[in-house]
Amino acid sequence: MGEWIIGLQAVLQPNVLLFALIGVLIGLIIGALPGLSGTMAVAIFTPLTFWFPPAAGFAMLIGIWNSSVFSGGISAIIINTPGTPASIASTFDGYALYKKGKGGIALGINVIFSVIGGLISTVVMMLFAFPIARFAVKFGPSEYFSLALLGVSMMVGVSNGSVLKGLIPGFLGLCLSTIGMDPISGVKRFTFGSTNLMSGISFIPVMIGIFGVGEALYQIYTRNQKVEEAESAERSANMSLGKIFLEKKEFFSLLPLNALIAFVATFIGAIPAAGGDIASIICWGQAKRISKHPEEYGKGSVEGFSVSCTANNGIIGGALTTMLCLGIPGDAVSAVLIGSLMMYGMQPGPKMFTENRSFVINIMLMMVVCNIMILVIGLLTAKASAKVLNVKKELVWVSVIILSIVGAYALNNNYFDVIIMLIVGLIGFVCKIAEFSPGPMVLGLLLGNMLEANLRRAMTLTKGSLSFFYERPITLCMIIFIVLTFAWPYITKIVKKEKEN
Amino acid sequence: MKKDDMYIGIVTALIGIFFLIKSLPLGLVEKNGIPSAGLFPILVSGGLILCSLVLIYKGFISRDTISYWHLMNFQKNNLKMFWLSLAGILVFMLIWKYIHFTFAIYFLSVFLNWAYKNSWKFNFIFTLIFVTIIIISFEKIMLVQFNV
Numbered sequence: 001m002g003e004w005i006i007g008l009q010a011v012l013q014p015n016v017l018l019f020a021l022i023g024v025l026i027g028l029i030i031g032a033l034p035g036l037s038g039t040m041a042v043a044i045f046t047p048l049t050f051w052f053p054p055a056a057g058f059a060m061l062i063g064i065w066n067s068s069v070f071s072g073g074i075s076a077i078i079i080n081t082p083g084t085p086a087s088i089a090s091t092f093d094g095y096a097l098y099k100k101g102k103g104g105i106a107l108g109i110n111v112i113f114s115v116i117g118g119l120i121s122t123v124v125m126m127l128f129a130f131p132i133a134r135f136a137v138k139f140g141p142s143e144y145f146s147l148a149l150l151g152v153s154m155m156v157g158v159s160n161g162s163v164l165k166g167l168i169p170g171f172l173g174l175c176l177s178t179i180g181m182d183p184i185s186g187v188k189r190f191t192f193g194s195t196n197l198m199s200g201i202s203f204i205p206v207m208i209g210i211f212g213v214g215e216a217l218y219q220i221y222t223r224n225q226k227v228e229e230a231e232s233a234e235r236s237a238n239m240s241l242g243k244i245f246l247e248k249k250e251f252f253s254l255l256p257l258n259a260l261i262a263f264v265a266t267f268i269g270a271i272p273a274a275g276g277d278i279a280s281i282i283c284w285g286q287a288k289r290i291s292k293h294p295e296e297y298g299k300g301s302v303e304g305f306s307v308s309c310t311a312n313n314g315i316i317g318g319a320l321t322t323m324l325c326l327g328i329p330g331d332a333v334s335a336v337l338i339g340s341l342m343m344y345g346m347q348p349g350p351k352m353f354t355e356n357r358s359f360v361i362n363i364m365l366m367m368v369v370c371n372i373m374i375l376v377i378g379l380l381t382a383k384a385s386a387k388v389l390n391v392k393k394e395l396v397w398v399s400v401i402i403l404s405i406v407g408a409y410a411l412n413n414n415y416f417d418v419i420i421m422l423i424v425g426l427i428g429f430v431c432k433i434a435e436f437s438p439g440p441m442v443l444g445l446l447l448g449n450m451l452e453a454n455l456r457r458a459m460t461l462t463k464g465s466l467s468f469f470y471e472r473p474i475t476l477c478m479i480i481f482i483v484l485t486f487a488w489p490y491i492t493k494i495v496k497k498e499k500e501n
Numbered sequence: 502m503k504k505d506d507m508y509i510g511i512v513t514a515l516i517g518i519f520f521l522i523k524s525l526p527l528g529l530v531e532k533n534g535i536p537s538a539g540l541f542p543i544l545v546s547g548g549l550i551l552c553s554l555v556l557i558y559k560g561f562i563s564r565d566t567i568s569y570w571h572l573m574n575f576q577k578n579n580l581k582m583f584w585l586s587l588a589g590i591l592v593f594m595l596i597w598k599y600i601h602f603t604f605a606i607y608f609l610s611v612f613l614n615w616a617y618k619n620s621w622k623f624n625f626i627f628t629l630i631f632v633t634i635i636i637i638s639f640e641k642i643m644l645v646q647f648n649v
Contacts, residue, residue, distance in 0.1 A: 051642075162502070164552055164555060164556055165556075167548075167552045168513050168549065168552045168553065168556060171517070171545055171546075171548045171549035171552060172513065172516065172549060174541075174545040174549075175516070175517070175520045175542065175545050175546055175549060178520070178524075178541060178542040178545065182538040182541075184538070185538055187527065189523075189524070189527065189538060189542065190523055190542075216586075217583060217586060217587075220579060220582050220583050220586055220617075221572075221579050221580070221583045222576070222579065223576065223579050223582075224573075224575075224576065225575065225576075226575060392619075394614070394617035394618070394619055395619070395627070397586075397613070397617060398610060398613045398614055398617065398619075398627070398631075399631065401586070401609075401613060402606065402609060402610060402631070402632070402635065403635075405590075405593075405609075406606075406635055406639055409645070409647065410639055410643065410645045413645060413646055415597075415598070415649040419594075422590060422594075430509075433569050433570065434505065434509055434569045435569065436509075448545075451541070452541040455536070455540075455541065456535075456536045456540065456541070459534075459535070459536045459540075460535050460536065463533065463534040464530055464533075464534025464535060464536065465534070
């Protein structure tokens with residue numbers, strides 16, 4: 001208990017609170033703008049935080065993450081376009097509520113239930129993270145190898161469209177991770193005599209390139225002014241928003257279902273690379289199945305909208321649990337945060353719970369503080385927040401490109417990092433145009449070292465044998481799970497065909 | 502899948518072959534069974550080549566000839582903005598390397614605002630405020646040295 005009180009004191013320091021507040025405000029603006037995701041915001045602002053004390057810097061990133069996910073619902077309500085992928089399910093009922101003249105209620109629900117989801121998932125994280133980390137301490141190289149493989153394969157498995165278009169960027173990321181000194185014997189690989197490549201390709205410039213410059217270039221290339229004009233006309237219709245608070249009775253009647261959904265969202269969020277969009281759609285679908293009024297879902301159901309908001313932020317606790325306990329990302333933002341923690345000199349994973357236990361507690365308490373900030377700021381600005389959508393895209397593009405360049409350089413005062421960031425930005429742009437998922441590439445680069453080092457350690461222990469795949473029960477379970485992840489779409493296809501026949 | 506995937510597959514296959522050729526001299530496994538530095542790159546580059554070959558095949562048999570790069574008529578202006586953005590960034594990098602960062606960053610902001618058709622008034626006010634804040638916060642407060 002004592003360490004929690006010390007943690008609370010650390011989190012309530014004025015500088016930590018200030019940076020958390022700045023993060024919440026940045027997240028609110030960026031999340032509300034369609035096309036700008038929390039991942040982009042966290043990637044761009046990560047280099048900036050290295051100049052702050054770790055607690056303050058991380059508070060800012062946690063603030064951006066939580067706030068951007070919640071504010072993604074604002075554009076879902078007003079213009080039927082999710083601000084972030086996680087708020088996709090919010091468009092199902094949020095926009096219909098707005099059309100009914102209940103935009104204020106929808107904006108209020110978005111704030112309150114996002115915070116409820118965030119807080120419940122944080123409590124779940126506080127309860128389960130420590131036992132999971134204690135269990136994971138027993139993991140050896142083979143378990144870590146299969147865990148990293150699970151992380152990469154899940155990202156590929158859930159990548160939109162074809163598995164092949166997830167696998168290729170994944171392998172490309174793994175190839176990039178091999179550049180530099182090898183993690184076991186220190187042999188130089190693919191450095192071409194360049195000192196800049198000796199330590200490998202830095203993760204943060206790659207993240208900034210893909211999610212910053214790459215995304216901005218993609219938006220410039222695919223801009224559809226006709227759609228923008230339609231959205232603008234939608235906003236200028238100036239539909240009345242009305243009140244923002246639900247009736248007390250209605251609010252309390254929604255709580256049990258939302259509490260249940262928060263648990264489900266936390267669980268889905270904990271699955272490596274499951275992502276907020278998938279989690280919120282699954283939660284919305286499950287809530288519809290158990291609802292007393294499923295026919296109202298998708299037509300402006302207050303209940304349906306509240307569960308999608310709860311699910312949005314509910315996944316964050318789960319994703320953070322996976323990230324902190326196992327060192328593998330629960331989603332794209334947590335992949336960036338792993339890079340941030342590494343830059344702070346911390347290695348996410350079970351050892352972090354012993355070596356940096358106080359910082360783990362700080363992170364958990366920051367989640368609570370940021371959610372409280374979102375509640376206050378979100379309610380105070382509920383109606384005004386819709387105005388964020390008036391920010392011009394051109395302004396955002398210029399800002400993103402300049403901040404990406406400055407951020408990539410500031411990390412190591414290295415011009416080479418900017419070149420890497422720009423090249424990867426172009427690769428990210430091509431990936432998006434050609435419908436490849438850039439996520440697996442990032443994950444491949446991030447987990448490549450962990451995969452290689454543990455594969456080689458495990459093989460060294462068994463003198464080159466691959467017996468650890470079937471002799472170690474946890475490894476075997478994870479390998480079976482990975483195989484099932486890839487085989488599942490084909491199995492369901494065969495079963496469907498059989499049924500049809 | 503589209504025909505374009507065939508060309509993308511060829512590029513990724515070439516990248517894979519490059520990594521594979523460069524990894525082979527590092528060896529797969531040592532005599533005592535201990536894996537060498539080349540094992541992992543060989544495995545992943547092999548995986549990349551294999552997937553690329555499947556992509557080339559899928560692209561080859563695809564009947565969808567519409568390019569990923571295809572733009573509607575009303576989006577043609579996007580192409581100009583895209584190339585201008587790239588050109589602006591390239592010139593910025595050169596000015597930064599050979600002249601000075603401060604000059605380069607002001608140039609980039611003015612150029613991009615011009616390329617995106619923001620008004621000159623907005624352009625200058627935005628550049629003055631935004632870039633000055635960036636320079637002050639990074640150079641003066643965080644003490645980042647932008648000289649390269």
